Amino acid sequence: MARLTAENVQRARQLIALYPQPRSALIPILHVAQEQDGWLTPDVMAHVAELLDLDPAEVYGTASFYDMLFTHPVGRHLVSVCTNLACLINGAGELLEHAEQRLGIAAGGTTADGQFTLEEVECIAFCGAAPCLAVNWRFFGNVSNDDFDQLVDDLAAGRLADDVPPHGTLCRVRRRVGLTAGGPPDAPTDEGSRSPQDTPS
């Protein structure tokens, strides 16, 4: 768990090529790094800094600003319970309390086995199904306490592995081509070949 793998360096280079200025690829590359390790290790941030010719502090400075980028380890399943207004008035406070009891951790904590991190989050734009939550940014709506227990059981047993990839994996569909407007179309990158799921359902 130190630096980016050779394959991920390749992905990083392809991302850099999409932007007029390399630094614009920083956050997309940090998502790749988080997909690799589940969080952003100091070593990996230093490696990303090398790739972008930045100071490691600049990478850390950007990473530390954003709620989705973790500079400390988190569980395999990041459970994000919304308690903003629409959810609040539809029982989100009670749901969060139940989640804390069920997982045996306070919001912000991680279970001892590293399977679950629980967090209270701001609105995740799923308010038509309040109260709602996300697990690794896959959304679940109208969540009752019983639904929550079932969800935790399913996640722990691996029954939702297809729907909910491990924490850090954000987008399982890869861009197939580089920039083409300025010249003849690029040959397809090998990015696409690893991702069978081109039309997520």
Added chain:
Amino acid sequence: MITDAKPIVTARIGVPQSWTLRAYLEHGGYEGLRKALTMSREEVSQEVLTANLLGRGGAGFEAGKKWGMLRKAEPVYLVVNGDESEPCTFKDHMLLEEDPHQIIEGTLICAYAVGAAQAFIFVRGEFALGLERLTAALNEAYAFGAVGRNVLGSNFSIDIVAHPGAGAYICGEETALLESLEGKRGFPRDKPPYFPAAIGLYRAPTIVNNVETMSNLPWIVTNGGQAFADLGIGRSAGTRIFSLSGHVRRPANYEVEMAKTTFRDLIFDPKLGGGIPEDRQLKAYVPGGVSAPWFGPDHLDMGLDQDAVGKAGSMLGSGSVVVMDETTCMVRAAWRITRFFHRESCGQCTPCREGGGWLDKVMRRIELGQGREADLDLLLDVCDNIAPGLGWPPQKTTICVLGPSIPSSITSAIKMFRDEFLVHIKEGACPFGR
């Protein structure tokens, strides 16, 4: 009233696999782009000006006018704002997941009209499925020849990049979004001079438009700007998606004709919100995102009209309406919104960074039954320091409008439900039991 205007941007929602190229082409997809490419750039811009399309992100600025304000310099960039984070707004989330090709087509039309060198669709990081569907749709659109070199066989070439955010409300603010797109912390820039149309992405002239705004363009080009302007009333032209949530039987996104449809229609009509569960009484509602001052039942017959709502002291903002019934503790509701702003402050400006924290603290102690009567004046005093005069639209003491948005819920709650604060303070507990 509910009009018989057909939906524009949600027309394909519910079509099986609506996010695929196949479904999109079967339902008129890329026809607007095809037509636009037979027109001059100026003609396309003129149609959008005629349409009177107000930006659907929150500020409500005329899209066509924005395009006309570009500084004359090369290159020009187009950035589509899909960082939807205003609490209780969930329309762009839906558009990204259900109809990404419509966003791509709108982006292409806009890029053509403004002569963009490259376009970026900034997707809120949390929208994992939206990102996957948009990326897959872009792959399809490239293969189809709608994006990239010589779009649909024309001389127009453009690349579109789907860019993931990483979780920060402030990045919905257009200059913070540009900083984030440049790989930095999401710190808003001072306006002036950093109006994106003048000094935007990489200091180049840049158009930043919302996802729903882009999604309207294929229809406008296909049907003509006048057909769009004929819907709604005056400046509030066309249809618009309203995200309805809170205490309603049918919380969802509803696309309705602007101005002619009222808040009462939206909340109570059986085809729309369907009213409040168990026929409880309406207490108040947020008319346009939690940055907006609240309305009570006395404003229910007001149309969903940009200017009328503004004149009445609030805003349609991001188009989210949150209904709060008689079971709602208004102190708790206002405190939750305050805590949101405090958490999401980027920290650049003192009134927002510190003021938000103070307000959070005072609201918390009132809700927990530890407040004192002087706290009401204290709250208003701190609010006044953030947004002097407490008028609407608020005065600014900060770089961006996040800070001046903090007072809205507190001043609304105190003005409309002062007694509820006093009960909390006198009884030393929340009368709603939590």
